[in-house]
Amino acid sequence: MVHVYNCHPFASQHIVPTDQEPGLVCCGGDALFVVSAAGCKVEAYRMQGEDCPLICRFSTMGTVHRILYSQIGEQEPQSPHESDDFFMFPKHLELLGAESKDCGVSVTLEGTGAELGSSMALTYVLYRRFAPDFFRGCSSVHSAHSLHTLYTLSMLTCSLPLCAGNCEGGREPVCVFCFFSLPGAGYMYSLHNPVQLLSTYQYPEKTHEAALCDQFLYVITRNALQCFSVRCSAVAARAGDPYIDTTMKACPPATMEVCALRIQLFIGLRSLCHDGNHIVLITAVDSESKVETGSTTRRTICRKTSRSKQVCESGYGWNLYVITTVPTLQLYTEMVEYSRRYEQTLSHNSLHLLSEAHLLVRSSLLSLRGGEEGDRAQLQNAFRESCAQLGDCFSRLDRRDCHLALPYYKMSGLSVTEVIQRNVARSGDSTSVTDYGKGFLFFLKHSLYEETMEDLSEETANTVLDIFSQAEPAQLPHVVTSPFMVKADPACVLEHLEQLEVSGAPAVTLTLCKSAQALRLGNMQQYCQQMEQHSEMLQVFGFIEEPKLLFQGRGSSVTPTLFAQHLQHTQVGLLVAAMVALHENSKVKLEEADLFFQELCKDCVDRQSPYLLVDFWEALLVASSQDSIIQELLFRLASVYINRITRRDCTGITALKTAEDLINSCFHYGQPYPWVSILTHLSHCSVAPDNHQEDLHKLQSLLCGPTLDISSVLPLLEQLPDTDGAGVSVYVLCATRLGQLESSLERLLEHCPEAVIPYAHHQLHSHMLTLWWQKLFPELCKRARVPSEKGSVLLTALKETVKVVAMELSPLEFLELLPDDGSAHFFLPHLLECSLRHSQSHGQPHSQSHGS
Numbered sequence: 001m002v003h004v005y006n007c008h009p010f011a012s013q014h015i016v017p018t019d020q021e022p023g024l025v026c027c028g029g030d031a032l033f034v035v036s037a038a039g040c041k042v043e044a045y046r047m048q049g050e051d052c053p054l055i056c057r058f059s060t061m062g063t064v065h066r067i068l069y070s071q072i073g074e075q076e077p078q079s080p081h082e083s084d085d086f087f088m089f090p091k092h093l094e095l096l097g098a099e100s101k102d103c104g105v106s107v108t109l110e111g112t113g114a115e116l117g118s119s120m121a122l123t124y125v126l127y128r129r130f131a132p133d134f135f136r137g138c139s140s141v142h143s144a145h146s147l148h149t150l151y152t153l154s155m156l157t158c159s160l161p162l163c164a165g166n167c168e169g170g171r172e173p174v175c176v177f178c179f180f181s182l183p184g185a186g187y188m189y190s191l192h193n194p195v196q197l198l199s200t201y202q203y204p205e206k207t208h209e210a211a212l213c214d215q216f217l218y219v220i221t222r223n224a225l226q227c228f229s230v231r232c233s234a235v236a237a238r239a240g241d242p243y244i245d246t247t248m249k250a251c252p253p254a255t256m257e258v259c260a261l262r263i264q265l266f267i268g269l270r271s272l273c274h275d276g277n278h279i280v281l282i283t284a285v286d287s288e289s290k291v292e293t294g295s296t297t298r299r300t301i302c303r304k305t306s307r308s309k310q311v312c313e314s315g316y317g318w319n320l321y322v323i324t325t326v327p328t329l330q331l332y333t334e335m336v337e338y339s340r341r342y343e344q345t346l347s348h349n350s351l352h353l354l355s356e357a358h359l360l361v362r363s364s365l366l367s368l369r370g371g372e373e374g375d376r377a378q379l380q381n382a383f384r385e386s387c388a389q390l391g392d393c394f395s396r397l398d399r400r401d402c403h404l405a406l407p408y409y410k411m412s413g414l415s416v417t418e419v420i421q422r423n424v425a426r427s428g429d430s431t432s433v434t435d436y437g438k439g440f441l442f443f444l445k446h447s448l449y450e451e452t453m454e455d456l457s458e459e460t461a462n463t464v465l466d467i468f469s470q471a472e473p474a475q476l477p478h479v480v481t482s483p484f485m486v487k488a489d490p491a492c493v494l495e496h497l498e499q500l501e502v503s504g505a506p507a508v509t510l511t512l513c514k515s516a517q518a519l520r521l522g523n524m525q526q527y528c529q530q531m532e533q534h535s536e537m538l539q540v541f542g543f544i545e546e547p548k549l550l551f552q553g554r555g556s557s558v559t560p561t562l563f564a565q566h567l568q569h570t571q572v573g574l575l576v577a578a579m580v581a582l583h584e585n586s587k588v589k590l591e592e593a594d595l596f597f598q599e600l601c602k603d604c605v606d607r608q609s610p611y612l613l614v615d616f617w618e619a620l621l622v623a624s625s626q627d628s629i630i631q632e633l634l635f636r637l638a639s640v641y642i643n644r645i646t647r648r649d650c651t652g653i654t655a656l657k658t659a660e661d662l663i664n665s666c667f668h669y670g671q672p673y674p675w676v677s678i679l680t681h682l683s684h685c686s687v688a689p690d691n692h693q694e695d696l697h698k699l700q701s702l703l704c705g706p707t708l709d710i711s712s713v714l715p716l717l718e719q720l721p722d723t724d725g726a727g728v729s730v731y732v733l734c735a736t737r738l739g740q741l742e743s744s745l746e747r748l749l750e751h752c753p754e755a756v757i758p759y760a761h762h763q764l765h766s767h768m769l770t771l772w773w774q775k776l777f778p779e780l781c782k783r784a785r786v787p788s789e790k791g792s793v794l795l796t797a798l799k800e801t802v803k804v805v806a807m808e809l810s811p812l813e814f815l816e817l818l819p820d821d822g823s824a825h826f827f828l829p830h831l832l833e834c835s836l837r838h839s840q841s842h843g844q845p846h847s848q849s850h851g852s
Contacts, residue, residue, distance in 0.1 A: 028069030157240025
């Protein structure tokens with residue numbers, strides 16, 4: 001379908017003062033080349049002047065059959081081919097992309113020596129075959145010569161000055177289009193991947209010739225010049241910008257129905273040529289056609305007459321016209337004004353014409369070059385204005401694609417307040433649901449959710465409340481928590497929420513919203529009443545549904561709300577549980593939660609890892625199942641525990657979970673080994689504060705757990721002293737987890753020999769059992785000889801070690817271990833016990849057999 005409008009794309013028209021009847025014409029580079037009907041004389045005219053002044057004329061050696069214009073170095077000029085170059089076949093066929101290789105047409109590339117590159121390649125992109133159009137009264141003979149125009153058009157997709165300069169340097173065009181026309185219809189294809197048919201032009205009458213440019217398609221019939229819209233800029237825009245067709249940017253579809261902007265009447269049109277903003281026409285009529293169409297000539301556009309025109313008309317009955325097209329901005333303004341005729345009655349036509357105007361401006365921006373900054377600024381203003389108009393159109397229409405109001409408004413540069421004012425002004429003072437379109441509500445809702453808009457004034461915020469109360473009341477809890485609604489009157493907000501509650505809306509989130517507004521008003525009684533309506537578990541679900549009750553912003557700009565600040569002092573457990581639930585439901589990232597708690601506790605002594613943040617990490621470690629998050633939390637907690645034990649400063653803050661709570665509820669915290677308690681008991685005097693003793697227990701439980709990567713925390717131990725029980729326990733636990741039992745025994749013997757035997761009983765098993773006599777026994781013998789405060793402890797440990805050795809070794813092996821320093825009498829009782837046990841274990845079977 002082709003829409004027909006009555007716009008005015010043509011500005012003025014001049015008659016070229018040729019001396020002889022023109023036969024062939026060609027234009028390019030703002031110049032017009034005319035070949036006389038005899039075919040041996042060529043004249044060149046400048047098309048920029050009002051009278052088309054002559055540049056030069058020359059004669060040729062023979063008859064000119066064809067004249068073409070091309071840029072220097074072009075091997076394939078974009079000019080229409082004569083119909084003799086094509087053959088028609090009796091069946092319709094269309095092959096696109098890779099399928100066109102099967103067309104059966106063989107092409108061989110031959111170099112001419114003028115190619116820029118040394119390699120050439122051939123790619124089949126499109127094959128189209130036509131059958132005779134008998135429905136239009138065409139015979140098969142006539143159909144064989146009916147393909148009268150073939151054009152290829154390249155379009156760049158970058159409108160920036162730098163890119164335009166690069167494009168001039170020989171870069172391949174991003175988008176290529178192919179157009180060909182029959183007398184009754186024209187076809188526009190995009191050769192950009194994938195190859196596709198963009199538009200089909202159904203002409204109202206038989207056409208003779210067509211010319212294609214970036215913005216329009218011009219077609220001539222016997223008595224009319226027709227101007228059609230094209231979709232090249234829509235394809236080029238999508239090829240150059242990946243954000244089009246998202247919530248950020250939009251563009252009218254490339255498959256949108258085309259329109260005829262103007263059908264301009266002439267007499268006896270014979271030929272058509274186009275260059276830049278000029279169109280060249282040749283008309284030729286005999287005396288009979290003059291009488292027949294005399295009344296028609298008065299309907300043509302206003303033209304400047306000249307003396308040569310009168311000579312041409314009276315002498316030969318032909319004319320050569322140069323028509324100047326209207327500037328883009330002028331035609332754009334006219335199309336916008338034209339669209340307003342259809343606003344109330346034919347909204348589809350209004351949207352269609354606004355889309356055509358938008359593509360017209362897009363095409364002009366794409367065709368600009370670096371030196372046209374003044375025109376660029378005006379076109380960009382028009383582009384933003386066009387986006388705003390399309391946004392208005394989609395915002396008030398009840399269509400499936402009403403969501404396009406959002407990207408068009410974003411591209412317009414209008415603030416949310418300005419968009420609201422435009423839509424409120426159009427709907428009047430009423431706040432009925434029908435006064436606001438779905439597109440506007442979609443835009444408003446997403447703008448509030450995306451948190452990319454400016455703060456709304458109190459008046460505008462109250463207007464937004466009224467709009468959603470009427471149109472989508474279920475969205476009110478989400479609307480009132482938006483950070484941009486902070487200036488809304490809390491009393492007005494409460495009134496709307498209470499009306500929603502009466503209607504039977506879901507209660508938990510609504511109640512939390514009412515609590516937040518009561519807190520803003522300072523009404524603590526109402527706040528407490530609302531918070532007591534639901535359990536903390538249900539309130540956590542309410543925060544999951546609306547996270548903005550607790551924090552606003554994303555990334556590095558996360559800030560706690562007044563509600564969160566109040567919960568910090570009244571219900572810290574609820575606050576931590578809610579943030580854990582938000583993280584587990586992908587409503588907040590770990591880094592954002594860190595910033596949230598750091599900002600919440602910015603007045604604390606430890607701003608980097610305040611107790612509330614550590615409480616969150618511990619609670620999240622209990623709930624999380626993501627391995628990467630778990631390892632990160634384990635490292636952070638170990639670092640915090642070590643840091644607190646080292647500093648030994650007391651804040652008097654009690655953690656939400658004790659070490660025992662974490663051991664019972666979290667798999668990653670293990671039960672401390674029995675020997676650890678001995679070291680912990682000895683550390684009470686050095687780590688006096690209870691909260692630091694609790695941190696030590698938590699660290700020991702982490703080190704005894706199955707998940708923590710011990711090697712990752714070894715660098716952190718440098719700040720921890722190894723002279724007290726706390727440091728020794730941590731060092732020994734890390735070494736034990738890494739399998740370094742010998743160094744652990746030496747550290748215990750040096751700093752805490754009381755724990756050596758419990759450690760050995762717990763750790764020295766199976767293949768490590770030999771350390772009892774290979775490492776522990778010699779060390780104890782050596783240290784027991786030296787007088788010290790721990791002498792009795794070492795002696796007791798030695799006795800326990802000798803008992804184990806005597807049980808595990810044979811008498812000869814045990815005898816070899818005894819020192820030769822005259823202390824054998826100390827070991828004789830154990831040697832005797834070892835011998836008796838050995839003889840019993842070897843002699844019992846023999847005595848039984850002897851007795852039998």
